[in-house]
Amino acid sequence: MAFQTLLAKKALGTALRNGAAELGLAPALGLCQARKLQTFSLPDLPYDYGSLEPAISGEIMRIHHQKHHQAYITNYNKALEQLDEAIAKGDASKVVGLQSAIKFNGGGHVNHSIFWKNLAPTKEGGGEPPKGALGWAIDTDLGSFEALIQKISAEGAALQGSGWVWLALDKELKKVTVETTANQDPLVTKGLHLVPLLGIDVWEHAYYLQYKNVRPDYLKNIWGVINWKYASEVYEKESA
Numbered sequence: 008m009a010f011q012t013l014l015a016k017k018a019l020g021t022a023l024r025n026g027a028a029e030l031g032l033a034p035a036l037g038l039c040q041a042r043k044l045q046t047f048s049l050p051d052l053p054y055d056y057g058s059l060e061p062a063i064s065g066e067i068m069r070i071h072h073q074k075h076h077q078a079y080i081t082n083y084n085k086a087l088e089q090l091d092e093a094i095a096k097g098d099a100s101k102v103v104g105l106q107s108a109i110k111f112n113g114g115g116h117v118n119h120s121i122f123w124k125n126l127a128p129t130k131e132g133g134g135e136p137p138k139g140a141l142g143w144a145i146d147t148d149l150g151s152f153e154a155l156i157q158k159i160s161a162e163g164a165a166l167q168g169s170g171w172v173w174l175a176l177d178k179e180l181k182k183v184t185v186e187t188t189a190n191q192d193p194l195v196t197k198g199l200h201l202v203p204l205l206g207i208d209v210w211e212h213a214y215y216l217q218y219k220n221v222r223p224d225y226l227k228n229i230w231g232v233i234n235w236k237y238a239s240e241v242y243e244k245e246s247a
């Protein structure tokens with residue numbers, strides 16, 4: 008079990024370092040070195056908190072970014088420090104015990120770092136449908152852009168509790184697909200062959216202050232600020 012724990016940590020660490028870099032997230036992840044221990048910092052947003060209104064309020068964006076995302080980073084760094092100490096001491100029980108905290112908080116950091124890049128103000132192209140290779144892939148694999156929106160919205164609304172709904176590139180099947188993950192599980196936990204193109208946060212903290220418990224309304228309106236340019240760039244790079 009301890010060995011599996013180390014493998015899980017290595018996979019998540021690889022996703023943070025390499026996968027995030029491939030998605031163009033490396034600068035935003037705030038990766039740094041402290042006594043040979045990797046830690047992470049809160050990435051800046053490429054837009055103002057209020058620039059996604061009316062789809063997502065500035066208050067939600069500020070709290071979501073400054074409080075929730077920051078909490079995942081703080082707790083992830085803490086867990087990494089504890090893991091480093093446990094490994095140095097040869098404390099296998101402690102290493103195993105830290106696995107859930109590393110997965111949850113590290114996953115929260117990975118997911119939110121992608122989520123911010125998946126959004127853009129309408130004046131900067133947010134909501135404009137995907138074109139080119141990704142647009143063709145969506146039509147071919149999912150039927151149409153409208154069918155994609157319907158599928159993601161339906162699966163996001165039906166997801167029990169908290170989690171994420173994704174548009175992913177399956178590099179093994181060479182097609183785009185819709186996936187869901189529970190809690191803060193990053194898409195990499197479902198397979199290294201899945202590359203996240205678009206991730207929508209369906210935790211209540213992403214919408215409750217504005218939409219209360221009506222998640223479908225949030226999922227209906229968020230399409231107006233989706234950054235398909237970013238998703239297309241990732242698709243073209245990863246499918247090449």
